[in-house]
Ligand SMILES: [Zn+2]
């Protein structure tokens with residue numbers, strides 16, 4: 001690095017134990033070969049962050065050495081050797097997964113399920129999970145995880161790029177979406193709300209969003225849901241069947257992770273329909289598989305935002321077909337990150353997406 005304006009010490013949120021996130025002085029990392037140094041302008045709290053911080057994660061670095069945060073954007077301030085197409089000053093967002101590049105899955109382009117997960121020596125990186133991430137003034141990223149962002153996208157919105165790309169990738173995994181299809185989205189969290197927008201942008205004509213929180217359902221309606229269903233008042237399966245003349249939805253996107261959601265998905269998807277499972281359920285769930293098997297249904301999970309889908313998502317943002325603004329409800333400085341987590345976890349003030357802004361004091 002040769003930029004005199006980059007300090008050697010910064011502030012970073014370092015994980016010292018379960019639930020023990022401390023903002024402290026920390027060395028500014030240096031970009032190695034094919035890496036860039038990013039001045040982090042926005043880092044969104046993801047639903048998986050409280051798990052990382054409070055419960056731990058596979059291949060989590062030792063306590064006292066690790067900076068979490070994986071949904072971030074910022075400006076490139078230095079480039080390492082060998083970087084061909086990114087330069088100082090570029091506005092960028094990142095995806096969190098970098099595969100090893102040579103395992104069975106990486107060779108097939110499926111780097112988010114790299115067989116060398118967590119193995120740094122093998123070249124794998126999962127920023128904010130097994131490698132330091134974006135709750136800091138600066139972060140280093142491999143160029144395979146970095147995307148230039150369009151001028152019409154703010155850093156705050158760009159921090160949500162993986163929220164969109166994850167849904168894109170989930171659709172890839174069920175064979176895509178055809179124009180004119182009907183989609184049911186279960187769970188109006190950030191992913192569910194973004195799923196509503198994305199399937200609309202891709203040509204879905206009727207989108208039904210189900211959930212329990214009225215404020216979030218309203219946001220879903222604001223961004224394009226044709227029908228919202230408060231599951232405390234109405235049976236979502238009945239509503240979907242009614243709205244599809246008894247046929248069922250072409251696609252169900254399950255974003256809630258709820259115990260009964262998988263059964264509901266099977267009950268509301270049409271014969272031959274596709275079910276995308278995005279919700280990260282921590283509990284086992286029971287499902288009657290007979291209908292699934294005998295109706296030629298298919299289902300697929302999703303790990304992160306693979307297939308370079310961040311680029312396709314950014315193209316839709318650039319074209320004005322998606323917006324992240326209605327999802328962003330709160331912003332906090334890095335020094336107040338624990339208040340940000342509390343706001344996010346306990347959904348204080350109707351929190352949906354909470355953004356940490358490391359370079360805003
Ligand atoms: Zn995330």
Ligand SMILES: [Zn+2]
Nearest residue numbers: 100103106114
């Ligand atoms: Zn791999």
